[in-house]
Amino acid sequence: MGKRTHMLEQLVGDSQSLDRALAGEELSYKDGLELMNYDNLHLLGAVADNTRKKLVGDTVSFASSYYMNYTNVCAASCQMCAFYRKEGADDAYTLTPQEIEQRVGIAKQMGATEVHIVGGFHPTLPLEYYEDMMRAIKKSHPQLNIKALTAAEIYFLSKLTKNSTKEILSRLKAAGLDSMPGGGAELFHPDIRGKIVRGKCTGQQWLDVIEEAHNMDIKSNVTMLYGHIEKPEHIVDHLIKIRELQKKTNGFLTLIPLKFSLDNTELEQEHLVNNECSSVYDLKIIALSRLMLANVVNNISVYWVAYGKKLAQVALSNGGNDLVGTAFSEEIYKxxxxxxxxxxxxxxxxxxxxxxxxxxxxxxxxxxKKF
Ligand code: SF4
Known part of the structure; x- marks a missing residue:
């Protein structure tokens, strides 16, 4: 046993959950709740950091990513979203295949190794639009990893085009889809999901689509949207659902906890959320994610775009081991x-x-690349 682990063992005596985490045991739902309500953040963060060190060492990774939002037109109207526009709005847009190709060319010049493509639920774009987009990118930049369309977009497309989600995934894979982003997961629990999204698939539907993708060897990320009106049990439930699916498919590459960004959302306008969550809560979420997913999902990403670089550094010392990426051109957070x-x-x-x-x-x- 390492000196650090031994020291921590002396300190966590009052918490059976932290004790179990230190011993490398799988944490239960009850443990998760206890830790969400645990007020010694320093100790929680230290145990998460210790677990991170044991599982993935001292490396912190990041990708060179180009973010592209092909449309902001969306048939849904989620209460947590500042990005969507209705068709015909002055600032609504949809990229043409030529514009997409041009942007991807810029991405390549900037040294991006992946292009992260997501958008609104466009009510009329046919499946061929997405297939053509992927074929065009692969034709001019075959090395670029196409990380495109969330499980929620795939579900929407299946309803729109009356194809099964499996059919959509297999056609997109044939056209060049390499991997999938983790968006649209938000929080799976129905009691909270209905209050933050409107017109998006259920948590179970998201999980079913991503399981199909994993079974087709399309790996993905997974996100968790926190810091709005959720309760501790919604966070713990979300993490356990991720853990259980990962045990079946091993298809998640990383968990990216996403801090809710308040400005210009319906949740702000309706005064349901008046402030973004505290940094203390951010760090608790990163630490809990590390501990609940230990040994099953071993990459916990710190999305520095939402945190700022200084807080991101602290989060890396509370269980995180990845910074997601460079995020050139990221319109949703903008x-x-x-x-x-x-x-x-x-x-x-x-x-x-x-x-x-x-x-x-x-x-x-x-x-x-090493630095
Ligand atoms: S979160 Fe996605 S699905 Fe919901 S309104 Fe925004 S763009 Fe549309």
Missing amino acids: SAGKTTSSSVEELATMVKEIGRVPVQRSTHFDTL
Whole structure:
């Protein structure tokens, strides 16, 4: 047993859950709730950091990503979203295949190894639009990993086009889809999901689609939207559902906890949420994610775009081991007033500043470059 683990063992005496976490045991729903309500953040963070070190060492990874939102037109109207527009709105847009190709060319010039493509639920774009988009990207940039369309978009497309989700996934895979982003997961629990999304698939439908994708060898990320009107049990439920699916498919590459961004959302306008959550809560979420998913999903991403670089550094010391990526051109967070891009060198500096080892990774977490 390491000296650090031994020291922590002396300290966590009052918490059976932390004791179990330190021993590397799988945490139960009850443990998760206890830790959500545990008020010694320093100790919680230290145990999560210790677990991170044991499972993935001192490396902090990030990808060089180009983010592209092909349309902001959306048939849904989620209460947590500042991005969507209705068709015909002055600032509604949909990229043409030529515009997409042009942007992907810029992405390649910027050194991106993956293109992250998501959008609204466009009510009329046919499946061929997406297939053509992927074929065009693969034709001109075959090495670029196409990480496109959330499970929620796939579900919407299946309803719109009257094809099964399996059929949609297999056609998109044939056209060039390599992997999927983790968006649209939000929180799976029906008691909270209905209050933050409107017109989006259920949590179970999201899980079913992503299971199909994993079974077709399309790996994905998974997100968790927190910091709005959720209760501790919704967070714990979400993490356990991720853990259970991962045991079946091993298809999740990383969990990306997403901090709810308040500005210009219905939740703000209706005064249901008046402030973004505290940094203390951010750190608790990162630590809990690490501990609940330990040994099953071993990458916990810190989305620096939402945190800012300084808090992101602290989150990396509370269980995180990945920074997602450079996020060139990230329109969704921009809609809610956040700054969004950084070079791989800047991210590497940020990692070195906290004494960890930066590594540029591929979408599938293979090492591409050491600094
Ligand atoms: S979160 Fe996605 S599905 Fe919901 S309104 Fe925004 S763009 Fe549409």
